[in-house]
Amino acid sequence: MDIQITGLHQRFGRVVALDSVDLSIPGGMYGLLGTNGAGKTTLMRIIAGVLAPTAGQVRVGGHDLTTRKGRVAVRRRLGYLPQDLGLYPDLSAREFLDYVGLLKGLDETAARRRQVGELLELVGLADVADRRLKGFSGGMRRRVGIAQALLGDPALLVVDEPTAGLDPEERVRFRTLLGSLAGERTVLLSTHIVEDVAQTCRQAAVLTAGRVRYTGPVVELARLAEGMTWEVNAPAGAPPPAGVVVSAISQPSGTRYRVVSEAPPGPDAVAVAPSLEDGYVALMRRPAR
Amino acid sequence: MLGQLWGICRYEFRMQLRKRSLWISTVLLLTFAVVTQGDRGPRHVPMEATAREVMGNWTVLFWIMLPLVFGVVLADRVVRDRRLGVRGLLLGLPVGEGRLLAGKYLGGIAATGLPGLLALLAAAGYEAVHRGTIATFGWALVGFLTVMLPGLAFVAGFALVCPLLVSAPLFRVLFVGYWFWGNLTAPRFLPSLTGTLLTPVGAYPASWLLGEPVMHAGVPGWLAMLRPEPTGAAALGSVALLLVIGVLPLVVTVLLRKEGRA
Amino acid sequence: MSLRLRYEARRAGPIGWGAPLAAMVVTSGLAVLASGGGAAAHQVDHLVMAGLEVVLSLAVGVAAIAVVARESCRELHLSLPVWYGGTLARRVGVMAGWAVGWAAGGWGVLAATGRWGGPAGVSGALVWLAPLVWLGAVGIVAVLLSRSVALATSVVAGVWLVELLFSGQLMSHPVGRALFLFTTTMVGHGDGWLANRLWLLGSGVVLLGVAGALLAWPQRLLAGEED
Numbered sequence: 001m002d003i004q005i006t007g008l009h010q011r012f013g014r015v016v017a018l019d020s021v022d023l024s025i026p027g028g029m030y031g032l033l034g035t036n037g038a039g040k041t042t043l044m045r046i047i048a049g050v051l052a053p054t055a056g057q058v059r060v061g062g063h064d065l066t067t068r069k070g071r072v073a074v075r076r077r078l079g080y081l082p083q084d085l086g087l088y089p090d091l092s093a094r095e096f097l098d099y100v101g102l103l104k105g106l107d108e109t110a111a112r113r114r115q116v117g118e119l120l121e122l123v124g125l126a127d128v129a130d131r132r133l134k135g136f137s138g139g140m141r142r143r144v145g146i147a148q149a150l151l152g153d154p155a156l157l158v159v160d161e162p163t164a165g166l167d168p169e170e171r172v173r174f175r176t177l178l179g180s181l182a183g184e185r186t187v188l189l190s191t192h193i194v195e196d197v198a199q200t201c202r203q204a205a206v207l208t209a210g211r212v213r214y215t216g217p218v219v220e221l222a223r224l225a226e227g228m229t230w231e232v233n234a235p236a237g238a239p240p241p242a243g244v245v246v247s248a249i250s251q252p253s254g255t256r257y258r259v260v261s262e263a264p265p266g267p268d269a270v271a272v273a274p275s276l277e278d279g280y281v282a283l284m285r286r287p288a289r
Numbered sequence: 290m291l292g293q294l295w296g297i298c299r300y301e302f303r304m305q306l307r308k309r310s311l312w313i314s315t316v317l318l319l320t321f322a323v324v325t326q327g328d329r330g331p332r333h334v335p336m337e338a339t340a341r342e343v344m345g346n347w348t349v350l351f352w353i354m355l356p357l358v359f360g361v362v363l364a365d366r367v368v369r370d371r372r373l374g375v376r377g378l379l380l381g382l383p384v385g386e387g388r389l390l391a392g393k394y395l396g397g398i399a400a401t402g403l404p405g406l407l408a409l410l411a412a413a414g415y416e417a418v419h420r421g422t423i424a425t426f427g428w429a430l431v432g433f434l435t436v437m438l439p440g441l442a443f444v445a446g447f448a449l450v451c452p453l454l455v456s457a458p459l460f461r462v463l464f465v466g467y468w469f470w471g472n473l474t475a476p477r478f479l480p481s482l483t484g485t486l487l488t489p490v491g492a493y494p495a496s497w498l499l500g501e502p503v504m505h506a507g508v509p510g511w512l513a514m515l516r517p518e519p520t521g522a523a524a525l526g527s528v529a530l531l532l533v534i535g536v537l538p539l540v541v542t543v544l545l546r547k548e549g550r551a
Numbered sequence: 552m553s554l555r556l557r558y559e560a561r562r563a564g565p566i567g568w569g570a571p572l573a574a575m576v577v578t579s580g581l582a583v584l585a586s587g588g589g590a591a592a593h594q595v596d597h598l599v600m601a602g603l604e605v606v607l608s609l610a611v612g613v614a615a616i617a618v619v620a621r622e623s624c625r626e627l628h629l630s631l632p633v634w635y636g637g638t639l640a641r642r643v644g645v646m647a648g649w650a651v652g653w654a655a656g657g658w659g660v661l662a663a664t665g666r667w668g669g670p671a672g673v674s675g676a677l678v679w680l681a682p683l684v685w686l687g688a689v690g691i692v693a694v695l696l697s698r699s700v701a702l703a704t705s706v707v708a709g710v711w712l713v714e715l716l717f718s719g720q721l722m723s724h725p726v727g728r729a730l731f732l733f734t735t736t737m738v739g740h741g742d743g744w745l746a747n748r749l750w751l752l753g754s755g756v757v758l759l760g761v762a763g764a765l766l767a768w769p770q771r772l773l774a775g776e777e778d
Contacts, residue, residue: 050629050769087624098558103628104632310697313697325713465708473712479598480588
């Protein structure tokens with residue numbers, strides 16, 4: 001299910017959340033990176049048919065999201081995991097999924113319940129399926145969230161900040177699960193955690209202040225920092241080197257910095273291969289066009 | 290210690306004052322009251338009436354309606370700490386339950402009292418122009434201190450605590466029903482607290498202010514020992530009782546919470 | 552009850568189930584108090600009828616606000632193919648149905664024992680149905696417009712109290728007369744009563760339509776409630 005966005009403009013009163021956004025999202029796993037407040041969630045909500053665009057064209061699987069009919073049509077084939085997913089604490093995981101399944105139009109009881117059981121197995125919650133959601137940890141709640149998104153076997157999965165607040169093990173599990181779901185689906189992953197995109201997506205876009213700064217292969221985004229990524233040791237107490245410090249590791253002899261800058265940040269700086277995070281930082285250093 | 294209490298009060302005051310629902314609700318209900326005021330409303334008070342009588346009438350008119358807003362607004366001030374996830378943070382801080390609750394109580398009274406006071410002062414301003422006397426401002430202040438403030442202290446104590454037991458929405462339903470039954474219904478028709486020393490609508494202080502029994506003060510009915518003649522001393526007694534009883538729910542809550550925390 | 556309706560019934564929550572029940576308990580309690588206080592039988596009957604017209608409508612008005620406002624999955628609902636308004640309508644409908652059940656029961660008992668002081672026949676249901684629908688609709692519109700439970704509850708409570716305290720002023724004005732909630736209790740069911748009930752019902756339905764229209768602004772719903 002492809003997504004075509006042309007000249008998308010979204011305004012809330014005097015606030016411009018999205019400005020002249022053009023994006024073409026093919027199938028598979030697609031990452032959407034950006035700082036907090038970049039407009040990622042607004043874009044997710046528009047693609048999920050929750051909000052109508054103020055101006056511009058948005059087509060998902062050929063459906064025009066500027067029309068109500070188009071938005072309803074997309075919602076029928078959509079799985080959405082919002083950033084702030086509240087759950088009903090008095091329902092069990094199984095009951096919550098059953099309820100969402102009903103609202104998604106899965107009226108046939110036996111088939112719906114079978115699907116709920118399968119999804120609970122998939123996300124590793126089969127053992128606690130009948131426990132009230134009130135007692136679930138953050139990671140478990142997120143897994144319930146992804147399970148409800150998968151009900152009805154959607155062609156488009158939109159997940160907004162799915163790993164925020166999760167511990168490393170949960171985050172890896174989530175990423176692996178999302179990656180395995182791409183297959184014939186389109187999975188749109190919005191996050192400010194670069195590593196999530198690095199590990200799961202081949203294509204990505206970067207949003208800042210409501211505008212698209214980059215679209216293209218993830219490897220090309222990383223390459224933006226080629227020749228600009230350095231590692232340098234600084235003695236204890238010395239100020240950080242010039243450039244953007246990506247990491248600072250304290251050592252007995254001082255601090256080892258990883259820096260993105262045009263010029264070597266010190267005489268003994270060593271050039272290293274850039275990661276996606278370095279490329280993201282290099283992109284952010286460039287003036288916005 | 291006092292500094293901490295003052296800080297809690299200040300921030301509670303600030304947070305509540307920023308709630309647009311407090312101001313909009315106040316304006317709406319005051320508008321209802323002013324537009325539909327009955328035969329004894331301030332509109333009908335003769336020109337030769339004293340500033341005391343005029344402002345007494347305005348105080349009674351406003352105070353029939355405003356506690357609805359204040360009780361409804363205050364109902365979620367304590368329960369929201371758990372809902373917003375702040376309670377856990379507060380439990381980890383070196384501040385006692387008593388101080389926390391006292392701060393919410395005092396800050397809440399100040400925040401909800403302010404619109405009431407401003408309304409009275411606005412009425413005083415209108416009457417000052419209309420009747421040519423600035424004494425209305427002084428009597429507005431007296432009306433606020435003797436009728437509104439003690440009633441607010443009483444309502445606030447229960448509004449903050451009762452939702453911990455019955456949930457804020459259910460409390461609001463019961464509170465509105467109580468306000469009518471316990472403060473405004475004629476005691477001859479139904480056994481009620483109307484007209485006793487324990488009415489936060491301020492039957493006794495209002496009677497002192499107006500110089501005649503109002504709001505069924507002293508009318509025979511249920512709980513006769515709480516229905517003395519409406520004198521100045523009775524008004525003072527009513528104010529004291531309202532202030533003391535208003536604090537009771539808070540004291541009980543603090544004791545129970547301290548036990549739970551230990 | 553269909554499975555979906557059963558889920559929505561659970562979403563109505565303690566307030567949805569408790570408020571109408573509390574109204575009936577309070578009405579019964581007041582009747583017992585009045586009876587013990589020496590009120591005559593017809594006065595007690597009138598009090599029960601007043602409870603159905605006056606107390607129950609307040610309970611439904613405030614409960615409707617809470618049921619509509621109480622939602623932790625709003626954004627998810629807005630992304631589902633089912634219209635969110637329909638979901639809310641089911642939820643409020645369950646609560647309203649519960650309230651109507653109690654009201655009908657009380658009305659039925661009074662009518663069957665010859666103690667019903669309101670209009671005879673089916674129109675007797677309008678005694679409690681009209682104010683219940685109207686005040687419930689006002690509450691729903693108020694909470695959707697303001698996104699504030701406190702403000703919406705204050706509006707419902709304020710309207711309720713003004714109608715009780717200033718009935719004379721309201722009845723002296725044609726609009727006030729048409730939309731007076733407690734005509735049966737405070738004036739009687741003579742001339743103009745039926746018109747009043749029908750005006751209330753009709754305007755209540757219009758208000759519910761307004762509520763449905765407000766749900767077409769997802770931005771407002773996503774902005775969340777005032778905390």
